[in-house]
Amino acid sequence: GAGVSQSPSNKVTEKGKDVELRCDPISGHTALYWYRQSLGQGLEFLIYFQGNSAPDKSGLPSDRFSAERTGGSVSTLTIQRTQQEDSAVYLCASSQRTGSIEQFFGPGTRLTVL
Amino acid sequence: GESVGLHLPTLSVQEGDNSIINCAYSNSASDYFIWYKQESGKGPQFIIDIRSNMDKRQGQRVTVLLNKTVKHLSLQIAATQPGDSAVYFCAEKTLWGAGGTSYGKLTFGQGTILTVHP
Numbered sequence: 114g115a116g117v118s119q120s121p122s123n124k125v126t127e128k129g130k131d132v133e134l135r136c137d138p139i140s141g142h143t144a145l146y147w148y149r150q151s152l153g154q155g156l157e158f159l160i161y162f163q164g165n166s167a168p169d170k171s172g173l174p175s176d177r178f179s180a181e182r183t184g185g186s187v188s189t190l191t192i193q194r195t196q197q198e199d200s201a202v203y204l205c206a207s208s209q210r211t212g213s214i215e216q217f218f219g220p221g222t223r224l225t226v227l
Numbered sequence: 228g229e230s231v232g233l234h235l236p237t238l239s240v241q242e243g244d245n246s247i248i249n250c251a252y253s254n255s256a257s258d259y260f261i262w263y264k265q266e267s268g269k270g271p272q273f274i275i276d277i278r279s280n281m282d283k284r285q286g287q288r289v290t291v292l293l294n295k296t297v298k299h300l301s302l303q304i305a306a307t308q309p310g311d312s313a314v315y316f317c318a319e320k321t322l323w324g325a326g327g328t329s330y331g332k333l334t335f336g337q338g339t340i341l342t343v344h345p
Contacts, residue, residue: 117270144331146331146332146333148333148335154337154338155316155335155336155337155338156271156316156318156333156335157335158332158333158334161331161332163331168331169330169331169332172332204270204271206270208331211330211331212322214259214261214276214320215261215273215276216273216333217273218270218271218272219270220268220269220270221269221270
């Protein structure tokens with residue numbers, strides 16, 4: 114079956130612009146996660162959703178970052194007034210439920226802020 | 228604060244050798260430890276996990292060892308192949324907190340680059 118998909122695969126934007134990153138989780142997976150991976154670094158947790166609610170937003174680095182999930186499926190991560198330090202690969206993952214150990218990752222969106 | 232880190236950032240081996248990738252962790256409350264493999268341009272892929280009440284778990288060509296005394300985790304890959312070349316991350320997950328809340332996030336280490344030479 115289809116895995117987690119993300120779009121766009123690459124996004125180049127100018128400093129100060131807003132961007133939206135999209136994640137389509139595996140069908141039926143109730144839990145969805147966003148992580149950020151900077152060059153040569155590990156993955157940094159941003160936010161996770163259980164259904165449409167976000168019990169843990171503790172990883173969002175600033176109020177310029179927000180995310181929503183609708184219909185218990187697609188999620189959008191929005192970064193407003195992008196800064197150069199926002200440049201990274203943004204990864205989305207999903208799992209059957211919050212307590213599931215295995216998270217299935219998408220290929221990521223590489224964001225470059227000029 | 229809690230953290231998960233790796234001893235060695237890079238590891239080069241010859242095809243056919245066994246590889247050992249190490250990880251140190253500091254959160255003794257973690258319920259599970261997980262290894263992920265990330266190939267270039269792809270998202271991480273689950274390899275194997277081990278529950279905190281175990282000290283060894285085997286999979287296909289991989290073995291994970293957990294030493295809670297020294298808070299150390301390792302991934303052993305037998306007969307390493309060129310296709311095993313990737314970045315390997317350890318991660319930890321705490322399932323339950325106060326009030327029975329289930330936590331979702333994984334906390335990842337920095338990663339080890341494994342290069343397998345034919």
